Amino acid sequence: MKIDKVVITHLHGDHFFGLMPMIQSLSILRKGSELLIVGPRDLRRILEEVEERTGSKPQFKVVFREIEVSKELELGKFTVQFFPVDHAGFETYGVKIKERDRPGKFDPAKADELGVPLVLRSVLQKGFSVKLPDGRIVRPRDVMGPPRKGATLVYSSDTRPTESVISAARGADALIHEATYLDELRDRAVATGHSTALEAGKVAEAAGVKKLILTHFSARYREEDLARFEEEASKVYGGEVIAARDFLIVDL
Numbered sequence: 001m002k003i004d005k006v007v008i009t010h011l012h013g014d015h016f017f018g019l020m021p022m023i024q025s026l027s028i029l030r031k032g033s034e035l036l037i038v039g040p041r042d043l044r045r046i047l048e049e050v051e052e053r054t055g056s057k058p059q060f061k062v063v064f065r066e067i068e069v070s071k072e073l074e075l076g077k078f079t080v081q082f083f084p085v086d087h088a089g090f091e092t093y094g095v096k097i098k099e100r101d102r103p104g105k106f107d108p109a110k111a112d113e114l115g116v117p118l119v120l121r122s123v124l125q126k127g128f129s130v131k132l133p134d135g136r137i138v139r140p141r142d143v144m145g146p147p148r149k150g151a152t153l154v155y156s157s158d159t160r161p162t163e164s165v166i167s168a169a170r171g172a173d174a175l176i177h178e179a180t181y182l183d184e185l186r187d188r189a190v191a192t193g194h195s196t197a198l199e200a201g202k203v204a205e206a207a208g209v210k211k212l213i214l215t216h217f218s219a220r221y222r223e224e225d226l227a228r229f230e231e232e233a234s235k236v237y238g239g240e241v242i243a244a245r246d247f248l249i250v251d252l
């Protein structure tokens with residue numbers, strides 16, 4: 001119920017049919033706050049049509065934004081970019097989420113050394129220089145470490161292995177890549193516009209990402225098969241591979 005932003009990468013049922021019940025639940029349980037939905041152009045029409053024909057109007061403001069490939073979307077402390085992927089010709093977008101760089105860590109020992117009074121320290125931490133009672137100027141970089149690089153996360157959505165994912169994910173902290181099949185079913189992956197775990201591993205290796213998180217496993221596989229997905233991707237990718245499961249939290 002805390003979710004207030006949703007991105008829909010393409011209009012296949014397994015990626016957006018859950019939106020209606022979610023809106024309905026939010027209507028009942030969380031009146032009054034806004035929901036931002038970012039998705040392909042046709043999603044707006046679908047949402048309007050559902051509202052019109054069912055007479056179910058959400059009890060809060062729903063803001064829709066169409067995915068635009070060339071534009072960066074500013075969402076709080078994140079920048080979001082979209083790029084087209086290769087999903088059997090179906091309009092589908094991958095997503096790149098960049099966290100803004102954070103200021104460096106404040107070093108109290110350095111502040112002590114320079115004799116910065118406690119009351120002035122928060123000013124330095126906010127990025128402003130201060131003048132000490134004796135007239136000396138202390139700049140933020142005198143007491144702060146180097147800026148900390150924000151994390152970058154890329155999600156492939158549903159796709160064959162493709163160059164657009166590799167270039168978006170170059171050097172990313174984590175790539176969430178679909179792996180619908182193991183490589184023994186590569187023909188099926190090609191036919192349906194999906195990837196195998198081995199192919200996802202190759203994409204991650206080419207992009208030089210720090211972590212690969214596999215998801216979107218075909219329903220033919222069981223929980224106990226997930227280790228095989230990790231092993232297969234690890235044959236061609238040197239970083240950490242995680243087969244995602246519901247409610248998994250990964251620290252970047």
Ligand SMILES: [Zn+2]
Pocket residue numbers: 010012087158
């Ligand atoms: Zn799909």
Ligand SMILES: [Zn+2]
Pocket residue numbers: 012014015158216
């Ligand atoms: Zn899918």
